[in-house]
Amino acid sequence: MAVYVDIGRCIGCRSCEVACERVHGGRGHVHVHFVGDFASVPIFCHHCEEASCAAACFSGALHKEGDRTAFDVEKCTGCGLCNLACPFGVVWTEKIAHKCDLCEGRPEPTCVTTCPANALSTDLDLLSCRARSREARAIAMGGRR
Amino acid sequence: MIRVDPRLCIGCLSCSNVCPRQNIIRTQTEEERRIRWKRCREECDLCVELCPAGALTLVPIDESAPEPEVSFPLVGCRICGRSYATEPMLLRVEAALPKSQSPEWVRICPTCRRTAEAERATGDMVAARRRRG
Numbered sequence: 001m002a003v004y005v006d007i008g009r010c011i012g013c014r015s016c017e018v019a020c021e022r023v024h025g026g027r028g029h030v031h032v033h034f035v036g037d038f039a040s041v042p043i044f045c046h047h048c049e050e051a052s053c054a055a056a057c058f059s060g061a062l063h064k065e066g067d068r069t070a071f072d073v074e075k076c077t078g079c080g081l082c083n084l085a086c087p088f089g090v091v092w093t094e095k096i097a098h099k100c101d102l103c104e105g106r107p108e109p110t111c112v113t114t115c116p117a118n119a120l121s122t123d124l125d126l127l128s129c130r131a132r133s134r135e136a137r138a139i140a141m142g143g144r145r
Numbered sequence: 146m147i148r149v150d151p152r153l154c155i156g157c158l159s160c161s162n163v164c165p166r167q168n169i170i171r172t173q174t175e176e177e178r179r180i181r182w183k184r185c186r187e188e189c190d191l192c193v194e195l196c197p198a199g200a201l202t203l204v205p206i207d208e209s210a211p212e213p214e215v216s217f218p219l220v221g222c223r224i225c226g227r228s229y230a231t232e233p234m235l236l237r238v239e240a241a242l243p244k245s246q247s248p249e250w251v252r253i254c255p256t257c258r259r260t261a262e263a264e265r266a267t268g269d270m271v272a273a274r275r276r277r278g
Binding site for chain 1: 157158159162163195197229230234235237238241242243246248250251254255256257258259260262263264266267270271273274277
């Protein structure tokens with residue numbers, strides 16, 4: 001499981017950042033990036049299948065737990081290797097590492113339940129379904145060329 | 146006190162993070178990271194145990210020995226130039242990742258990686274919109 005983003009819907013309000021910080025004691029794991037005037041893109045942990053952060057972690061603090069990349073704070077020494085290994089720059093280290101835990105213990109990640117634009121979801125099918133209907137609508141309207 | 150093998154140390158600061166007495170002093174500038182182990186009298190070997198490189202050993206205190214110190218030049222990001230890691234740390238990460246991934250991103254700082262990911266996602270969205278007309 002991961003949080004999927006439909007950036008066509010993101011309005012750049014940064015509510016996800018705030019919600020994440022509130023749940024994680026002031027240290028958030030989402031960053032909304034603005035690309036010119038085009039788009040705002042929340043950058044998340046992908047919970048990669050072959051997680052580079054877990055491969056680089058020597059103490060076993062970062063590890064795969066089902067389809068989640070989990071983090072055991074007790075084992076972390078703050079070496080920062082995970083931070084250097086993550087291809088997306090979404091594992092942070094400030095003395096110890098911190099990253100998205102998909103809001104463990106909550107039914108849904110708080111960024112997903114907070115997003116006012118419904119741009120975030122843990123359901124990939126929902127996003128691909130929306131993408132397909134957008135394409136279908138474009139074909140039905142004849143496109144603009 | 147602690148003995149350091151400077152050939153093994155990667156400059157990651159694990160030891161300094163875990164030391165309960167703050168006996169391992171880090172100083173960092175834009176160009177360089179310096180780590181100094183104070184002549185500690187503790188029997189504690191937490192830093193030895195938690196060193197990812199196995200570079201530390203607990204040895205009996207020797208008042209005449211100088212306090213061990215290592216320094217590392219910091220490597221700059223290939224995109225923005227800002228220094229972000231030591232070379233041995235980057236080599237270690239590259240060695241830990243499967244070759245098939247060709248981990249070029251390791252030479253780019255985490256901030257620029259996030260920016261690159263945002264630009265890639267935007268590019269995909271713009272392309273999809275163009276396709277739809």
